[in-house]
Amino acid sequence: MVAYVMCMALLGLGIYCVLMKRNLIKIIVGLVITEYAINLFFVLISYRKNGLAPIFAADAPVAPETMVDPLPQALVLTAIVIGLATTALIVALAMRLYEKYGTFDIAEIRELKG
Amino acid sequence: MLAIYIVLMLMIIGAVIAIEIKSLLSSVIAVGAVGMGLSLIALILNAPDVAITQLVVEIISVIILIRATIKKDLPESTTEQRVMSGVAALVFLAALVLVGIAVFKEIPPFGQPIMRVAGEYLANGVQETGATNIVASILLDYRGYDTLGEATVLFTAVLGVLTVVRRQGKKSEKSGGGSDHE
Amino acid sequence: MSKEREQGMSLIVKTITRLTVGLILLYGIYIVTHGHVSPGGGFAGGVIIALAFVHLLLAFGKDTAFKVLSESMMSILESTGALLFLLIALIGFVGGHFFMNVLPKGHPFNLFSAGIILPCNIAICLKVGAGLFAIAVALVLLKLAVEKEEK
Structure with a gap:
């Protein structure tokens, strides 16, 4: 249970960073931390005590009842790659904004635009 | 542990x-x-x-x-923090704590997953798909639709990045706009 | 040689890159083709293959990297991966429904087993690898263009 609480703390840190920081790179950092916290929650919830990895081996037969949950692992595998692609999209937008306004500060960007 | x-x-x-x-x-x-x-x-x-x-x-x-x-490597913002974003952060974090308390009452304890669906996959996966890595068999056989959707999202993201960084058509936009000299 | 020295990093980095880039590519191919019998699969292997080309791009500059894998080749590979994946899914209609595993299953623990999973892994590897390399190339070259404008 302590592990879940620490995972929740990581999620809270990410959301705090997205909402409070004024720098675009810091906002991206907050989004990445939030994404990691959610992936971490899926990995934690798939754990079984004294479980084994969900891969059968030819020379060492194991019972399926002693394996960890493979379903959250399969779901989180796609989420990791999607997270990378969306992060790259956000970085491209941020670099375009830097090119146009010469700053990463969202408050300054808002003033320049007005 | x-x-x-x-x-x-x-x-x-x-x-x-x-x-x-x-x-x-x-x-x-x-x-x-x-x-x-x-x-x-x-x-x-x-x-x-x-x-x-x-x-x-x-x-x-x-x-x-x-x-x-x-x-x-720009320094951190020097403009003042607005009150609104602080209030928003507080509201979100309070909601997170409330939802977290509600979730922790229902969640199974750490180390004892429910596995109602995954138990089926683990028991029959090798006979039904022939793959000994159960994660691969879930990813590409049982739940292939997820992977197809993932491929679509990745394609859209690549298209988005290539559109954002495109240099053609930038000239006419710059001569028309000129807002970067303000 | 002098032209080669203009782009990219120092001679030490280039020498080490010549040694390692082939090994990284080989490891990526291993991860993809053994995705159904050991940890790995199309996603991880595709990203590793993309990283091999990014390594080449960072160490030698864009000319050498584009000589190995040009931009048009990248888009062809990504489209091939997406269409191959969709085609494999559509072949399932032969047996009954979308994404049906119609190919022979083979014997478990062999490399050529598990029906459609091995071709699907290869299709996803092409798609993810080409897509991520395209993203990395676009962002790296955009950075150079921004710097040129600032000067």
């Missing part, structure tokens, strides 16, 4: 450093440390597929973020 708590503590410390440090380059590298911690935890908790994927994705995402911040 002590190893998990140590790595989790390191991840939280890395996240705090990434959020609060002044230099943008150091912040990005601290995020890399958080991702490496996630990869380590996946390895300790018997999820080797997630560990490999997270490790390599972490490397490429740190490369992209460093290219975005290098030689642009």
